[in-house]
Amino acid sequence: MSPSFSEATRARFERMLARYPDKEAAILPTLHLAQREFGHLSGEAIDYVATLLGFTPARIEGVATFYTMYNRKPVGKYHLQVCRNLSCSLMGAEHLIEHMSRKLGIKPGGTTADGTFTLSTVECLGSCGTAPVMQVNDDYHEDLTEESIDAILDGLRQEHG
Amino acid sequence: MPNFTINGISVDVPQGTTILEAAKTAGIEIPHYCYHPKLSVAGNCRMCLVEVEKFPKLQIACNTIVTDGMAVKTDSEKVKQAVTGVLEFLLIHHPIDCPICDQAGECGLQIYYMKYGLHKSRYAVEDKVHKKKVQDIGGQIILDAERCILCSRCIRFLQEVTGTGELEFFQRGDHSEISIFPGRPLDNRYTGNLADICPVGALTSKDFRFKCRVWLLRGARSICPGCANGCNVEAHFKEEILYRLKPRQNDEVNKTWMCDPGRLEYKKANEARLLTPVNRENGIPKAAPWEAALSSVAFRLWEMVEKHGPGSVAVIASPQFSNEELFLARKLADEVLRTPHLGFSLRTVGDGFADDFLIKADKNPNTRGAKLLGISEEKFDDIVQNVADGKIRALLVFGNGIADLSDAETGRLLANVPFVVQIATNEGAVSRAAHAILPSASFVERGGTFTNHAGRVQRFWMGFPPRGKARSAIEIITGLANRLGAGWKSGGEAQVFRAIAQSEAPFAGMSYESLGELGQTAGGKG
Ligand code: SF4
Ligand code: SF4
Ligand code: FES
Ligand code: FES
Numbered sequence: 059m060s061p062s063f064s065e066a067t068r069a070r071f072e073r074m075l076a077r078y079p080d081k082e083a084a085i086l087p088t089l090h091l092a093q094r095e096f097g098h099l100s101g102e103a104i105d106y107v108a109t110l111l112g113f114t115p116a117r118i119e120g121v122a123t124f125y126t127m128y129n130r131k132p133v134g135k136y137h138l139q140v141c142r143n144l145s146c147s148l149m150g151a152e153h154l155i156e157h158m159s160r161k162l163g164i165k166p167g168g169t170t171a172d173g174t175f176t177l178s179t180v181e182c183l184g185s186c187g188t189a190p191v192m193q194v195n196d197d198y199h200e201d202l203t204e205e206s207i208d209a210i211l212d213g214l215r216q217e218h219g
Numbered sequence: 220m221p222n223f224t225i226n227g228i229s230v231d232v233p234q235g236t237t238i239l240e241a242a243k244t245a246g247i248e249i250p251h252y253c254y255h256p257k258l259s260v261a262g263n264c265r266m267c268l269v270e271v272e273k274f275p276k277l278q279i280a281c282n283t284i285v286t287d288g289m290a291v292k293t294d295s296e297k298v299k300q301a302v303t304g305v306l307e308f309l310l311i312h313h314p315i316d317c318p319i320c321d322q323a324g325e326c327g328l329q330i331y332y333m334k335y336g337l338h339k340s341r342y343a344v345e346d347k348v349h350k351k352k353v354q355d356i357g358g359q360i361i362l363d364a365e366r367c368i369l370c371s372r373c374i375r376f377l378q379e380v381t382g383t384g385e386l387e388f389f390q391r392g393d394h395s396e397i398s399i400f401p402g403r404p405l406d407n408r409y410t411g412n413l414a415d416i417c418p419v420g421a422l423t424s425k426d427f428r429f430k431c432r433v434w435l436l437r438g439a440r441s442i443c444p445g446c447a448n449g450c451n452v453e454a455h456f457k458e459e460i461l462y463r464l465k466p467r468q469n470d471e472v473n474k475t476w477m478c479d480p481g482r483l484e485y486k487k488a489n490e491a492r493l494l495t496p497v498n499r500e501n502g503i504p505k506a507a508p509w510e511a512a513l514s515s516v517a518f519r520l521w522e523m524v525e526k527h528g529p530g531s532v533a534v535i536a537s538p539q540f541s542n543e544e545l546f547l548a549r550k551l552a553d554e555v556l557r558t559p560h561l562g563f564s565l566r567t568v569g570d571g572f573a574d575d576f577l578i579k580a581d582k583n584p585n586t587r588g589a590k591l592l593g594i595s596e597e598k599f600d601d602i603v604q605n606v607a608d609g610k611i612r613a614l615l616v617f618g619n620g621i622a623d624l625s626d627a628e629t630g631r632l633l634a635n636v637p638f639v640v641q642i643a644t645n646e647g648a649v650s651r652a653a654h655a656i657l658p659s660a661s662f663v664e665r666g667g668t669f670t671n672h673a674g675r676v677q678r679f680w681m682g683f684p685p686r687g688k689a690r691s692a693i694e695i696i697t698g699l700a701n702r703l704g705a706g707w708k709s710g711g712e713a714q715v716f717r718a719i720a721q722s723e724a725p726f727a728g729m730s731y732e733s734l735g736e737l738g739q740t741a742g743g744k745g
Contacts, residue, residue: 101400101401101402104400105400113384114383114384114385114387114400114403115400115403116384116385116386116387116398116399116400116403117384117387119387119389119400120387120388120389123389123390123391124388124389124390124391
């Protein structure tokens with residue numbers, strides 16, 4: 059079935075659209091709305107956004123695949139986005155990523171079998187002062203160590219449990 | 220008019236001219252990939268870098284407007300290094316599979332590498348990013364994504380010319396890739412142009428794929444016979460086989476484009492050709508030498524006129540034939556056979572699709588020409604009526620088919636006529652019924668002119684002599700007329716056109732010289 063916005067999202071979309079005289083500029087925020095609503099941007103979701111805004115699906119796909127923060131594949135309940143850029147790497151991000159991989163049994167880009175976690179590496183999260191950093195869904199976790207990561211993951215698992 | 224110097228040569232150019240275009244007028248080539256004269260400027264390939272005095276950095280020639288007193292260098296060491304560097308970047312992930320690439324021989328990468336590159340790649344072959352090859356993306360196109368240099372010409376063509384926007388770049392960085400949205404193939408009637416404008420082998424023609432190496436092909440300037448638009452084309456052939464049609468620039472007619480159905484028009488010159496004169500004796504078609512064929516046709520026509528009067532003979536001309544041929548056909552009917560029954564039948568194809576760009580509903584290249592020469596379309600129905608009533612004893616049919624009559628209808632109609640002669644290129648319902656077939660030259664086997672829907676008279680040139688025993692229709696008609704006592708001087712299309720210019724008001728003052736490569740508009744209404 060082709061996806062479509064709930065009434066509430068539809069209303070948000072209309073309000074947002076009114077702020078952009080150039081519809082092309084509304085592609086990014088509309089994709090964010092779609093990702094929030096549908097979890098990830100499937101081909102159908104891209105097609106839906108294309109129809110909403112009056113572009114070809116190819117145009118929308120081009121934008122969606124250019125930016126790494128749009129998920130073209132389904133992600134787990136918790137999307138762990140670990141920074142691998144310069145400051146975080148200097149502060150040991152590489153080891154943390156390995157640690158998480160081992161603990162969760164997945165490689166970066168993978169999702170645990172139960173669908174709880176997706177592990178991704180991302181570029182600078184703009185929080186170099188508190189490196190190493192990861193973003194879990196919308197929340198930042200800073201000054202990470204193996205121990206703090208264990209605590210975060212265990213906590214999330216319990217919550218999910 | 221700004222005056223500027225390029226490599227020391229002083230040139231005047233119109234206001235607003237880019238360095239790249241201005242360089243052309245000075246005879247200087249500036250290498251470029253993304254720039255295309257009929258598309259918007261993207262400025263993304265960086266091949267056109269030039270040095271401009273007083274500018275700290277190199278500038279892209281495709282998007283820098285010439286100003287008065289500007290001094291440009293395209294051959295300095297700095298420019299050469301930059302261009303080689305850009306080329307090295309563009310080739311980093313290129314698969315270099317020229318031996319299996321149709322573009323080889325007319326590829327921008329090959330050409331510029333030999334001229335501006337000749338560098339050793341510093342990138343390891345095993346580090347190259349690979350992308351999907353051999354993708355059928357619809358229309359006439361095969362996509363090989365890893366050959367693409369991301370110039371965006373194809374994207375701009377589909378946005379600016381067809382307005383359909385099927386292609387886009389997906390992903391980013393060295394994973395950037397040109398593609399269609401899954402399940403949404405190319406959906407327009409101009410896809411073949413993508414293979415022309417793609418400077419590399421990323422978008423190639425499905426039809427031409429692996430058929431022939433391009434350096435073996437020769438070209439003839441021609442006119443697409445596919446519809447009344449008369450797009451200027453280049454017909455590419457090897458020996459006696461046509462391989463493809465490519466648009467030839469004519470800003471008044473087709474700019475640098477042509478349509479997809481038009482691109483396949485060449486096939487008829489290769490397939491199911493009538494290549495030898497045929498006489499049917501007691502129902503059995505027999506190949507005949509030209510002399511015998513022409514004499515027996517002339518004799519039968521004379522016999523009918525003698526026995527049943529000129530009104531018993533009819534001529535169905537065809538707007539598939541050139542102005543020169545139609546002019547002679549008219550003279551044959553009017554002055555030699557003296558029959559009132561001369562009309563032309565329109566070839567109709569498919570749904571008669573037309574758009575507001577190039578494609579015309581009339582699928583004949585010379586309908587306007589036939590009308591301007593005073594051959595009437597209205598008479599055609601009259602002739603058909605006379606045939607059906609059994610009043611026509613001899614019928615001379617030009618062309619492969621009769622209007623939009625089906626094969627069965629054609630057979631039934633022609634069965635009413637004791638003697639049917641056909642002058643045509645291809646087998647079909649008419650050739651199956653004709654008592655005599657006089658095979659004529661295809662559009663690339665003869666020269667002449669067509670008059671397009673807008674009255675533009677345009678020349679097409681002979682690429683190679685008629686295949687088999689076929690002859691130009693000019694020779695055939697003249698041969699018949701002279702056997703009927705006309706005493707015409709034999710001559711080529713140029714001579715016939717001179718006669719047209721002398722006696723036909725709409726063509727007055729025209730000559731092959733004045734028509735040139737791009738044609739001229741005929742006066743008067745058609
Ligand atoms: S496919 Fe060809 S025309 Fe399109 S961007 Fe790539 S190189 Fe340019
Ligand atoms: S528009 Fe008509 S003349 Fe032009 S390429 Fe197509 S068929 Fe040929
Ligand atoms: S490098 Fe990780 S937050 Fe900036
Ligand atoms: S031709 Fe100028 S940047 Fe491509």
